[in-house]
Amino acid sequence: MEIVFGRLDERVAQFTLSSSSVAFANSLRRAMMGEVPTLAIEDIRIYDNTSVLFDEMLAHRIGMIPLKTDLSRFVRKEDCTCEGAGCPHCQVTFTITIEGPTTVFSGDMISDDPMTGPVEANIPIVKLWEDQKLVLEAVAVLNIGTEHAKWQPTIACGYKEYPVIEITDQCDGCGMCVDECPRNVLEVKGQTVRVVDGKLEACSLCRLCEKACIGTGIGEESAIKIDTDETKFLFVVEGDGSLSAQQIVEEGLRYIRSRSDTLVEALQEISTEGL
């Protein structure tokens, strides 16, 4: 198994996973989306809310704000030594005290932990007018995406099988498939069609080129064949900023490893029991 990064930014990662299987690719996707923990606001205590939004709506908006998470410093509440009471290792408290007229932004949340705060400071929470007031306390905890989407570290996260484009000798270079391709993957070179350099990964496997080729009256068989390599996958992982893209991939892989280890241990236990 091999991972080669095509692009690795703070927020976005694109990589190819090769010598693998569909099952592994999908479990990696699911692990990254649903099993990598992040911080998000869970409990809110509203002391005063005379804004135009209801308390519930306000709580929902505040819950959706992504928070910068340092995974080495926090543990999930149920695993914490404080046994769910709430301590600096498992929760962060934010406070908002604002009077109108103004717009309340995510940057107005005052954190009790200087290292933890909203990823973006300019997310509007609510607009306040004269004599309107907002006083609240919000508690962020660490949890996973399968519990609620607000704990998902990824936004767009998916994969596709690696495209394999084969052009047979029957191709006469008519260029019908080039015109049809929505992603400009193909070009005419001399008497035949070829894949533009570096564009192979852009192929969306729509097979419009195959249809266009048969449409030219070439016969039963298309001169261009789109196939997939079932052991190679193109991943796109986009983070919401709470964790870096690299961290999301690493944590996803670490989760799969720990779960497989648990499975192996359990199997060993069962097999030795029978002896």
Place this chain on the structure above:
Amino acid sequence: MIPVRCFTCGKVVSTAWDEFKERKAAGEDPKEILDSLGLERYCCRRMLLSHKEIIDEQYPYQ
């Protein structure tokens, strides 16, 4: 108020709203504004395109 995140993919779109509104009022093509704001997917683009801000009309009735 503009939703904090895109309903479909979860990207934070609310930060782009003020700029989108101003530039659209100045007569710029929405396609170009959305492209320059980095809203690539059509799920995020429709969040801004189809949004109607009604909070300014609500506040006298509170």
